[in-house]
Amino acid sequence: MTTRKAAHKDLPRMPITTIPSTKVVTGFWRTFRPTLDESKCIKCRICWKFCPDVSISMTDDSFPAFDYEHCKGCGICANECPRKAIIMVMEE
Amino acid sequence: MAKATIPEEELMLSGHVGCLGCGATLTMRYVLKALGKNTVISVPACCWAVMPGPYPLRCLEIPMLYNAFETTGASISGLRAAYDMKGRPDINVLGFAGDGGTADIGIQSLSGAVERGDNVFYVMYDNEAYMNTGVQRSSSTPYGAWTTTTPGGTTGDWKRQPKKNMMEIMVAHRIPYAATASVAYPEDMVKKLRKGIDVRGPKFYHIYAPCPTGWRLSPDKTIEISKLATDSCIFPIYEVENGIYTINRKPAKKVPVRDYLRLQGRFRHLGEEELNRIQEAVDWDWKLLLRKEEFMKDM
């Protein structure tokens, strides 16, 4: 009926998303950067628990490690830390 | 050193496009930790429909079906029926909608699903306005709040109606299980969702999920404000099992509601008279809830 250019044959029939969002860098959103004062940290896992960006990894006996690729710098971790072991530092 | 108080497994990924300090993402993170991988989620138009980012990105480790704004209740009924037909009654079917998608445009299909007694989970993550479209009032916006459609203006046209009580609407359906929960208390939230796995029929969760962007709140205060909401009794944490009320958190000393309101720019305009009025309403509702709990003990 009409002449059309072939559509992308590699697309699924509808938008079925398969690529994990971890590939997306959201760290550049950050204005303040969380930093840890290990001397104050009691490894209570509260920062890990309340991170909305799943950007703090830790085990029961490790210090929290910040994923700066994804951390947006909301500061919940610093605000909730019972020992004030997390300090938010202005990004350069 | 301390043990994790919530499950370790992360089924929500980083790299999502939620705003700084987003309560809706925390809600998702906890809900999925509780329900685990054998879960399918249906999400209508809301912040969570854009949270994974555009095609081909995903940010959940479970299947996520995007549905139309007002259809979450019907969508999860359809999924439930399909899985039951295919011999998979074990799959957790979860509807996950905002307050607008639940208390406003989606209330009909939710009511239908709950009235039919369909074996599904429904989470209303309540950020108290249409946040994805840029902070317009919903029926779940609290009294006195500024939004872009309750801008105050020269006539003081803030939200002048009380927040719709979705829990009572659900209880009126004789729902087997309904609970409130808050991002401030993830252990409680996880426990309540796990409890739901053993309940046959609909399970409704009204989850307090702050939106720092829309509430004009500093993003580091998401958990702090949530604790204040419960400690001031403006958002009590309770559950209703087959009509029996249990309050899960009773503040030893009630925080004045103004301490809660004053942290948020959306309530900045409120004067003494309004603050007192809100306090009275909160006191009334809290008293009513205590009475319900007390009354039910003898049932």
Add this chain to the structure above:
Amino acid sequence: MRKVITGNSASAYGAKVSRAEVIAAYPITPQTSIVEKIADFVANKEMDAKFIKVESEHSAMAACISASMAGARTYTATSSHGLLLMHEMLIWASGSRAPVVMSNVNRANGPPWSVWADQHDTMAQRDTGWMQFYCESNQEVLDTIIQAYRVGEQRDIMTPSIIIEDAFVLSHTAEPVDIPDIGVVDKFLPPFDPPSKVIPGEPYGYGSLVMPDLYMDFRYKIAESMDLARDRLRQVDRDFQKHFGRSYGGLVEFYECEGADAVILTAGTAASTAKDVVDKMRREGKKVGVARMRVFRPFPYEEVRKLAKMAGAIGVLDRSYCFGYAGPIACEVMGALYNISDRPPIRSYIAGLGGRDITPEVLERLFDEILAFKGKGSGEEVKWVDLKGLEGL
């Protein structure tokens, strides 16, 4: 098994023998006896299905789409305002590539309130990406449900279908219908096996936001499937003939059209009456014919062009109006012929709205009109047949 049943009953049997697994439906006159029949089937375990008794048509379609995405064969039925309420979800279904099959009993839209036959409800859904089948008999209603699943569920089609019956003329009129044995249907219609399902273990998003760089491509894929469906439907109708001994002429059924001086092209039960008129007029030496547009979506432009070569003049009879230029079928027929040479004159007739009978007398008069404008222009291009006013009461 041969039974004398209504069109609505035929619809319910169609869903049953097709092994629909999830049904979500809401009652509306004149569709109700479909859902009642299915409720009986399910309640008596004559049908292994879940029937979700939803609180609205909008939810009916939403539930069907989600169930279909999870891999279940789904069915619903509605009419008129119920279909209009579904509009958003019809577009959602085709965009989701969910091959839901739905029966719609053609009923007029209000106001004015009316429960009688009129095709405005389905015509108003012509741009939703659904295949549309206008039936002429109760047997065709049942058979087309089977055909629609067979085509719609093919992996390169994945497109939903509406099977349409005129209110009361078919829905509440009993005719002998052969209800095929479910085992025989099983051999024709394989189980629904979509390319992917929303199921734990496949942690993907289904129906995400798409940016302007790719949106068009996803829409094109729907168009491509709809185009493919044309040939697939012709083929399936032929296969159906081999399997069940019945066929319906593919997309457009031509009745005495070859070399006809005047042809009425229409959809639905008016075609059946028109065929009788053709027989009578042929006996009187008048060369007239009927083209029954069985499939309106995908639009059968090739058949329409073929008809233009066969017929001296065409009257397109629409049982609805779209408040544009002419009747909705007429507009598309004229559009399909614009780029070919030697096209016959065409007039658009609007008739039978809100259940007014389209009688043999009316049709004979229209045929005579069409014969009269053959070889000339159609003159009055759009004609509302027999407006009456208060004098008609």
